[in-house]
Amino acid sequence: MGLSPAWGRWVVDNLLAGARPEVIVARLEREGVAGPLAASEVSTIARSPALLVAREARVEARRLAMLARMQRDLQRTAARPHKVLRASGLSAERFFDEYYANNLPVVLEGFAREWPAVSRWTPEYFRDELGHHEVEACVGRDRDPDYDQNFKAHTERMTLRAFAERVLAAGLSNDLYLIANNRNMQRAPLRVLYDDVRWEHGLLEPDRLDGCTALWFGPRGTYTPLHHDTTNILFCQIYGQKRLWLAHPAEVSLQRGARGVYAAMDPERPKPDDPEPLWKQVELEPGDALFIPVGWWHSVRALSVSINIAFTNFTRDNFFSWFTPAAAR
Template structure:
């Protein structure tokens, strides 16, 4: 777009998105063989805030060959782990105008594996045991690999040395992920540099750069949590102590463009991360995640630098909110 004195804020938003795509973004997530040097990682990907997939980056981890259901059952089957359970696979997502968190259950890891294996085998049962209803996902994002899964830590690394060197810090959290195909991570952003390592299976990501913010619908929703009540059904229970949560309501797989027409101006980037791959997901990038059944992953969160990029993002966020308020008036 040519510069014009009579541009509206919407014109500037459109120009921002167009220039970002033309100058430094691509239609696909680049793939690079092997781990980068710390200098390459920082210079080529962290500084420009661009995602990348490093292929065959963790092939030396024993976990890639060891972490079969039988091995995990033997090593940590009796270990109590935290499992997120929802009726629909949508944990931490907008449902019926509320931000709904999962029910969290403590169970033996062997019991969790039993449930996944039954669903994978598609066993037909006239009556589904109550404790197995819903969608089960190990997704506790509190460095659970170092606590609940400590007995298999030796099969992986607790940091990516080249990333730690480049970022000048240790990971804030190291998380273990495993769940059903129906378990979905709704679209959101994080204030972390995310190194996402797939051990087995595949993860499917839909990504949006921070510059797409003007076209990403946001709302503020009262917090709630799924809970099985009366020993029978899932219910949605309010969580007043949490307060209201800003979240993205749209499903980028099947976006409702009648309700959120501006989302049609965005251009999502799709990528699949395979076993042995590491996805670098930069801070402030919007992402939505799906997976194959029983996919296992480990991710490293490094706290982002609150530098000029963060300042620009917050400035853009303020402009978007002001523009929305002006449109309502």
């Protein structure tokens, strides 16, 4: 009989860490493994092609971890590391060169202030003027801890009037929310909302809207758990206020226990053993647009009834091949 899987793994770990085979054999003997068996097992593992592959993968992982650590440490040298940068009146060229190309979040203050959307879109406007249209919305989220991942199970069709009335009556609630995954902007009736958006800033491509825009509408208290997206996003606050927590993609401690793009921790309620990345916090007012760069972790809390429109149709490349751990198995 050979070594148990647990001891086999222990041998691999130690060989990769650089321990000498004879030291490993000696320890196995002390643990009760017969000398000849320990020697032959360690020698087989040490000469196996699998160990060579593991050694190369480990070197590569360490190089990448080193780069991530460097990025992390650099973040902490900023004068105000917990603040998201703010800018107003930025040209498209400066936005793309200084923020987009550098994967840096920024609040574009007053970016949408002059859009008709900001003076027009309210829960009452949605109820009274667009209320006859059908939408998909998430409801019953409170009974499911994974409400965001499981959005399909909570999706219901109703009129926008019915949904807006529920929002207005809800007070503080995370139970109902019209989210990006409900894909309401892909439905013909709500496309009238595009008439209330302005495009001349040059950041976004007005001819490429399908699948590239999202409407968010919900009561005070909605919460989107910590996750990252696989594209860059321009997140525009049209009505109400929201607070976001953001962390740099190089905060690799957040990958521990992550499921897909969702992190295992909640920045609003950290537990003692949770990672401690460098958090940036930002609050958005109507007319502000937050650039959420690809890969940045973020969670989002509505501080009031809130309406947002978000865009991914930038006039620069916004496609990234994404590693999905589940698919790699």
